[in-house]
Amino acid sequence: MTEKTTWRTRLTGALPATRESRIIALNALVGSTGTGLFLAGSALYFTRFAGLTATELGLGLGIAGLVGLATTVPMGRLADRFGPRNMMLLVSIWRAVGYIAYLRVEGFTEFLVTACLLYVMDRAGQPLNQALVGRLITGPERNRTMAFVRSLRNVGFTVGFGVAGIALNMGTATAFQVLFLGNALSFLVVFCLLWLLPDVRVPRKGTDDGEEGADTLVPPLRNWRFVAVTAATGVLFLHDAVLTVVLPLWIADHTSAPIWMFTVLVTANTVITVLAQVRVTRHIDDLASATRATTHSAVLLSLACLIFAASGVLDVPAWAVAALVVALLLLTAGELLHSASSWEISFALSPDAAQGRYLAFFNMGFSVAEIGGPAVMLWLLSRAGAVGWLILAVAFPLAAVLSWAGSRPRPGDPGQQPEPSAVPATTGS
Incomplete structure (x- = not known):
């Protein structure tokens, strides 16, 4: 009985400590598995079945990457306003629809528009996820959760690439399309898991009382x-x-x-x-x-x-x-x-x-x-x-x-002050 208890204790200690951190870690595994499916076969699909040349594919992804980079901070600002959990719900649905839309792409123009719209959400995903961890988890468990996220993403990518090898061996358009659908499905699962998390935000302070609100803080740049x-x-x-x-x-x-x-x-x-x-x-x-x-x-x-x-x-x-x-x-x-x-x-x-x-x-x-x-x-x-x-x-x-x-x-750094407790948003906010 003692050995069994010790085994359970060790297993529990090896997992994320809170319900929220476990959900976020599971999200990382599910989402990265879907992304691994997509990445393993996307280049071949677009060049073989969507009418793109390798040069067009590289150019389109480069432009889309720059669009996603330019919109990263505005997406973060929206997370401060509406909460990272709510923004990630939007991101998950957007990405699911976007990866399905890739299946209708024919030619460079359609690919470029779809990729740019999708990359806005793809680039926002990582910082929004970290902001979500920052809102829901405090103390040493916060960094530990980020470590679980990174570890499980590696596992997910490996699994996704491994499963995608079946489609690569088959070489048919249908097989590649299944990979895209699998990726879209993974983000629907992520959406459902995110829905289980509380909508937690820092109260927005007005400036009438002299306190510094979110909109009056020094911008990161x-x-x-x-x-x-x-x-x-x-x-x-x-x-x-x-x-x-x-x-x-x-x-x-x-x-x-x-x-x-x-x-x-x-x-x-x-x-x-x-x-x-x-x-x-x-x-x-x-x-x-x-x-x-x-x-x-x-x-x-x-x-x-x-x-x-x-x-x-x-x-x-x-x-x-x-x-x-x-x-x-x-x-x-x-x-x-x-x-x-x-x-x-x-x-x-x-x-x-x-x-x-x-x-x-x-x-x-x-x-x-x-x-x-x-x-x-x-x-x-x-x-x-x-x-x-x-x-x-x-x-x-x-x-x-x-x-x-x-x-x-230095005195006054955010990290040197006690962390203010976030509060669940009311349903009317």
């Missing part, structure tokens, strides 16, 4: 400290481009290691992220610990770059493989620390009444790195080779210094 940490986050997030875009080309063109090592390294990164991300957040629970974690992350990422560079000059395949494995472990450790520290920093520096727009602005650092990072990294390595890794190894510590300058605790 005029808050130099927040701009600094956002920019630093964008630079540190280049680790994602290293893993997904640069690494396969580096292994194939610049090292003596076999190309299949890329699959091994990405799989290892995914498994470690799923197993370790929640544990990493345990000791990152305030602004000071998050700032230290950012510094440690930058050091680990720099060391990874140096060893990646070394892998290109090792002629013996076994030594090149060993260098790649060590570099990947350092990169993954830095990635885990950076993710956990960035959540805490963004929460701590976001004014409670304007959390939606501040988190949306902060997320733009990730988005810019995601859009422009691969091109910059590939250009750098194509021009400079191993020296490109050395340049990146210097850029990471400089970004950590910039983040430190922006996130130093």
